[in-house]
Amino acid sequence: MPIKVITDHTQGAPASSGAPSSVVLSLELWPHQSLTPGGFVTMIGATFAMLMVPLVGLLGTAVLWGVLPFELLVLGLLWFGLKRSWRDRDILERFEMTTDAVTLTRRDPDGSLRDWEANPYWMRVERHERVAGIEDYLTLEGGPRKVEIGAFLTPEERRQLERQLLNALGRVKS
Incomplete structure (x- = not known):
């Protein structure tokens, strides 16, 4: 599966508002590579x-x-x-959600980096049924612009990613 969970603290107790920033969810995503x-x-x-x-x-x-x-x-x-x-297919997306910030960093095949950052309290995860022939298109909103996440994943993997992101977002907002 092209999703690696580095940190997942979504099952514990909600973070207290006065606690220092801690990582709630950290993921790495990459396209499936079938040829070894x-x-x-x-x-x-x-x-x-x-x-x-x-x-x-x-x-x-x-x-x-x-x-x-x-x-x-x-x-x-x-x-x-x-x-x-x-x-x-040499793409890597790193997603990290803390109690204070959400960041998404994408390394493209040419080595360039693209960053996106937002406040988790203003962030929204949206799944669109079909956009330009792509089923279950997943976007993050709340920062300076709307960004896609996991565009190279299968629809089933995008739905699973959406559940993970919504669980983490619910934990941060509670």
Whole structure:
């Protein structure tokens, strides 16, 4: 599951208003990555082996040199496509809710960081049924702007995330 709970104090007693700021909920979210490094090696190796099978019959002929560059091009494009897919999915969102502040930090595939901060007493979690073809679109409101959270998660995972966020928000507001 692409949600890692670092801290979850939503089940305890409500925080007292005079207590120092403490972390109520801390999460890390990332897109699902089904292809492991070992799977990448296996995929490239298996593709290489399958591409070389037709070349066995062409060994010792001039046609081999006409077909070989295209097969190597196919293998190179597969390599590039898989690496690009990994890089595009290198996203990490860190959500932290304390009794005083809520922060969401997103690291994009290019390494840039985007931050959002709000007061938990003014924050709202909204789930929209369908936005531009995305089911159960989840947003946070209450800071300088509305932000999405977990856009790369499945609808079921977004509903679970919404429950976690609402539980933590209820604990902070009580």
